[in-house]
Amino acid sequence: MLLHGCPVGKVTPAPPVAYAGKHQAPLPQLTGRVMDNAHLLSPAQVAALTRRLAQAEVRTCHQIVVLTVASLAGEPIEHLGQRLGNGWEIGRRGYDDGVLLVVAPAERQVRIEVGNGLRRALTDAEAARIIQKDMVPRFRKGAMADAIDAGTTAILREIS
Structure with missing residues (x-):
């Protein structure tokens, strides 16, 4: 089904993908x-x-x-975010217009991975600003759900 020129549907589950590497657990x-x-x-x-x-x-x-992940298991959050974004193929095929928000509370880390098709709408600098201004202050107060909500709201504002 198409709505506003784009396919509408649910997130299609991807099978787990195993990657060999020192710090890479299966997705x-x-x-x-x-x-x-x-x-x-x-x-x-x-x-x-x-x-x-x-x-x-x-x-x-x-x-x-x-x-949200219970632990990064030693893997840098940047690598995990890239593996997940690519392995799950978030966004439309051919447009690469997906965004992944990863929160790892045990390591006190958060990451916004942006598909290449959205890099003009949500730059690395804007993603960093969202994390630092909208999310980190709430995380520091222990308001995890509020931080995730605020980060998601800011991401939606930038890509809409």
Whole structure:
């Protein structure tokens, strides 16, 4: 089905992909727009965020996935974000217009990976600003769900 010139649908789960490397565990299976593996969000918060991301995808055609991880298991968050973005193929094929927000609370790290098709709308500098101004102050207060919500809102503002 097409809406506003883009295919509309659910996130298609990708199979786990294994990568050989010193710090590279197999990728988890993509199961939805919000994957709260670190248990930072309530079920109601996951549902609300999932709805917002689905609505944004209908409006913009850009796909956003939010992932929290219990641990990076020694892998740099930059590598994990790139592996997930590429392995899960977030965004439309041929447009590379996906965004992945990764939160690793145990290591106190957060990362926004942006597909090449959105780099003009959401630059590395803007992603860093979102993390530093919208997310980190909330994380420092222990308001994990608020930080994720604020980061997601800022990402949506930039790519809409």
